[in-house]
Amino acid sequence: MFGKLKEKLNSFVDKVAQTEISEKDVNNALDELEWELLEADVAFEVVEELKERIKSELVGRKVKIGTNKRKIVEDAVEKAVLDVLTPQRKINIIEEIRSKTEKPYVIAFVGFNGSGKTTTIAKLANYLRKHGLSVVIAASDTFRAGAIEQVEEHAKRVGVRVIKHRYGADPTAVAYDAIHHAKAKGIDVVLIDTAGRNELNRNLMDEMKKIVRVTKPDLVIFVGDALAGNAIIEQARQFNEAVKIDGVVLTKLDADARGGAALSIGHAIGAPILFIGVGQGYDDLKEYDEKWMLEKIFGES
Amino acid sequence: MALENLGKALNSALKKLARSNVVDEAVIKEVVRDIQRALIMSDVNVRLVLDLTKRIQKRALEEKLPPGISRKEHIIKIVYEELTNFLGKEAKSIEIKEKPTVLLTVGIQGSGKTTSIAKLARYFQKRGYNVGLVCTDTWRPGAYYQLKQLVEPFNIEVFGDPEEKDAIKLAREGVSYFKEKNVDIIIVDSAGRHKEEKGLIEEMRQISEAINPHEVILVIDGTIGQQAYNQALAFKEATPIGSIIVTKLDGSAKGGGALSAVVATGAPIKFIGVGERVEDLEPFDPKRFVSRLLGLGDIQGLLEKF
Numbered sequence: 001m002f003g004k005l006k007e008k009l010n011s012f013v014d015k016v017a018q019t020e021i022s023e024k025d026v027n028n029a030l031d032e033l034e035w036e037l038l039e040a041d042v043a044f045e046v047v048e049e050l051k052e053r054i055k056s057e058l059v060g061r062k063v064k065i066g067t068n069k070r071k072i073v074e075d076a077v078e079k080a081v082l083d084v085l086t087p088q089r090k091i092n093i094i095e096e097i098r099s100k101t102e103k104p105y106v107i108a109f110v111g112f113n114g115s116g117k118t119t120t121i122a123k124l125a126n127y128l129r130k131h132g133l134s135v136v137i138a139a140s141d142t143f144r145a146g147a148i149e150q151v152e153e154h155a156k157r158v159g160v161r162v163i164k165h166r167y168g169a170d171p172t173a174v175a176y177d178a179i180h181h182a183k184a185k186g187i188d189v190v191l192i193d194t195a196g197r198n199e200l201n202r203n204l205m206d207e208m209k210k211i212v213r214v215t216k217p218d219l220v221i222f223v224g225d226a227l228a229g230n231a232i233i234e235q236a237r238q239f240n241e242a243v244k245i246d247g248v249v250l251t252k253l254d255a256d257a258r259g260g261a262a263l264s265i266g267h268a269i270g271a272p273i274l275f276i277g278v279g280q281g282y283d284d285l286k287e288y289d290e291k292w293m294l295e296k297i298f299g300e301s
Numbered sequence: 302m303a304l305e306n307l308g309k310a311l312n313s314a315l316k317k318l319a320r321s322n323v324v325d326e327a328v329i330k331e332v333v334r335d336i337q338r339a340l341i342m343s344d345v346n347v348r349l350v351l352d353l354t355k356r357i358q359k360r361a362l363e364e365k366l367p368p369g370i371s372r373k374e375h376i377i378k379i380v381y382e383e384l385t386n387f388l389g390k391e392a393k394s395i396e397i398k399e400k401p402t403v404l405l406t407v408g409i410q411g412s413g414k415t416t417s418i419a420k421l422a423r424y425f426q427k428r429g430y431n432v433g434l435v436c437t438d439t440w441r442p443g444a445y446y447q448l449k450q451l452v453e454p455f456n457i458e459v460f461g462d463p464e465e466k467d468a469i470k471l472a473r474e475g476v477s478y479f480k481e482k483n484v485d486i487i488i489v490d491s492a493g494r495h496k497e498e499k500g501l502i503e504e505m506r507q508i509s510e511a512i513n514p515h516e517v518i519l520v521i522d523g524t525i526g527q528q529a530y531n532q533a534l535a536f537k538e539a540t541p542i543g544s545i546i547v548t549k550l551d552g553s554a555k556g557g558g559a560l561s562a563v564v565a566t567g568a569p570i571k572f573i574g575v576g577e578r579v580e581d582l583e584p585f586d587p588k589r590f591v592s593r594l595l596g597l598g599d600i601q602g603l604l605e606k607f
């Protein structure tokens with residue numbers, strides 16, 4: 001008898017003690033977070049979308065009186081950011097390579113000028129060798145001055161062979177030769193170094209399409225510069241449209257970059273980040289971890 | 302073209318102002334917010350944007366109207382003034398006063414230093430100067446060959462030694478080598494570095510000390526975002542910066558990072574890079590640039606009133 005009454009009383013108190021999260025509550029809390037994300041180089045477009053998402057999720061939701069609404073909004077933002085940062089599908093590159101029955105496993109590296117493709121290839125060659133895999137590099141940047149000498153010296157230092165032609169040669173032919181070489185010698189992995197290009201340059205984008213069309217790489221990796229701002233969205237989109245991007249390496253995170261580019265790229269093309277570059281040494285390649293990235297973006301590390 | 306979007310957005314913000322019937326606080330705030338968005342989308346440093354737009358808003362709300370000028374016109378004037386203040390004023394060129402004039406190029410990894418040096422060398426050569434280049438990049442494999450191959454077609458000489466590990470020694474020797482050869486201009490290339498690499502920043506300071514350049518040129522990637530300001534500041538603290546070259550403006554670059562670097566260093570942009578080829582270099586004229594940014598064709602007449 002008495003228990004029933006108490007129950008009723010409790011539910012009544014619960015109802016009265018509830019309040020709704022208003023648009024104003026959300027806006028207030030989002031205001032500062034918005035600046036923080038922008039300062040971390042999250043592209044404007046992405047910040048706007050995050051805001052909309054948080055609003056539609058939270059406005060009107062009922063919470064107990066006395067709840068810290070600000071905290072609720074912050075948590076929601078963090079969760080939304082983590083969602084974008086968390087790859088839909090994780091690629092374990094070593095397993096992928098090992099599980100391919102017919103050698104070699106071919107990886108093409110593409111990206112904007114100076115983003116760090118060639119250096120990343122040297123780092124990855126080093127990483128793969130440490131995992132007991134054999135590697136050959138295709139010097140398919142036959143365009144930029146010094147590109148062949150650069151990749152050759154890197155390869156020498158990490159102890160892998162380079163297949164090269166001369167400057168001006170067809171990059172696709174170089175890659176093709178490298179794949180043949182790998183087949184003949186039973187080499188596990190071919191890394192194709194392509195020239196940097198501007199995403200609005202039609203001819204260069206077509207040339208890249210051809211490399212990918214002919215060599216049919218198992219993985220196309222987009223190398224992006226973590227120091228880039230809003231432009232990275234357009235870069236990632238255009239490259240993804242031209243040749244489907246399977247994975248991303250984000251470089252130069254040692255330069256105090258907050259890493260918003262990770263969020264922008266994730267938003268733009270959804271391809272998983274596989275590694276991050278954290279320096280110019282061969283060991284400065286780290287496996288991607290979304291929690292680490294999240295902390296970096298919110299300036300907590 | 303870079304900053305095109307910024308131009309468009311600023312322009313439409315100003316047009317909104319020109320269209321509205323009454324210019325009250327709400328309208329002013331809306332226009333200021335539009336300007337803020339436009340600048341942030343163009344990668345201008347967030348803090349700089351806040352400062353700038355706060356100033357515009359304050360002036361727009363508080364300043365007395367000069368006689369014969371409507372409130373709308375007054376606000377457009379304020380925006381114009383604040384932006385030109387921010388973007389720099391006169392077009393400046395790299396002055397070749399002394400023989401030889403020594404230039405040192407510095408910047409973050411991959412920003413376009415080596416390419417820009419080849420472009421500059423060709424630019425000066427075309428104007429009748431004899432140019433010598435020095436490679437002090439002991440870090441990046443192939444750096445010497447890159448510079449050499451870039452200028453080979455123009456018979457411009459490069460001093461360097463891929464085996465040498467001491468960048469300061471290379472700088473000193475390279476400069477005296479070309480001094481003896483009696484060239485007009487010596488341009489020194491350096492390895493890429495960023496503010497967290499303290500050892501490399503110190504190396505840069507020592508190179509600068511060893512060769513005492515007439516001007517240090519900071520090369521900024523046109524696609525750089527929020528980091529531009531702090532990075533540029535760190536370079537400036539190590540060695541005074543005399544000018545800026547902004548590269549890669551042929552892609553989706555927004556260019557706002559370069560503007561932040563201008564504020565951080567107090568140095569003007571003198572050239573812009575618009576492609577990978579040696580010819581893809583253009584002198585930078587801030588006035589023309591601001592006019593284009595604001596679509597000044599439309600409001601030029603108005604500005605003449607002031």
Ligand SMILES: Nc1nc2c(ncn2[C@@H]2O[C@H](COP(=O)(O)OP(=O)(O)OP(=O)(O)O)[C@@H](O)[C@H]2O)c(=O)[nH]1
Binds near residue numbers: 115
């Ligand atoms: N600090 C730092 N520097 C890096 C990183 N990755 C690459 N770099 C440097 O960035 C510069 C450009 O790197 P590259 O590997 O030549 O870039 P790329 O994309 O191959 O350049 P292009 O072929 O000319 O388009 C070099 O000086 C590298 O040492 C990184 O993670 N951190």
Ligand SMILES: Nc1nc2c(ncn2[C@@H]2O[C@H](COP(=O)(O)OP(=O)(O)OP(=O)(O)O)[C@@H](O)[C@H]2O)c(=O)[nH]1
Binds near residue numbers: 113197413494548577
């Ligand atoms: N699209 C485009 N690419 C450019 C421009 N300037 C330079 N590049 C490219 O950007 C990449 C990096 O240029 P580099 O001259 O090697 O840069 P750097 O600053 O000397 O690099 P490090 O010596 O490694 O620090 C190369 O692929 C260049 O061809 C430009 O104005 N537009």
Ligand SMILES: [Mg+2]
Binds near residue numbers: 193
């Ligand atoms: Mg390369």
Ligand SMILES: [Mg+2]
Binds near residue numbers: 414416438444490
């Ligand atoms: Mg260089």
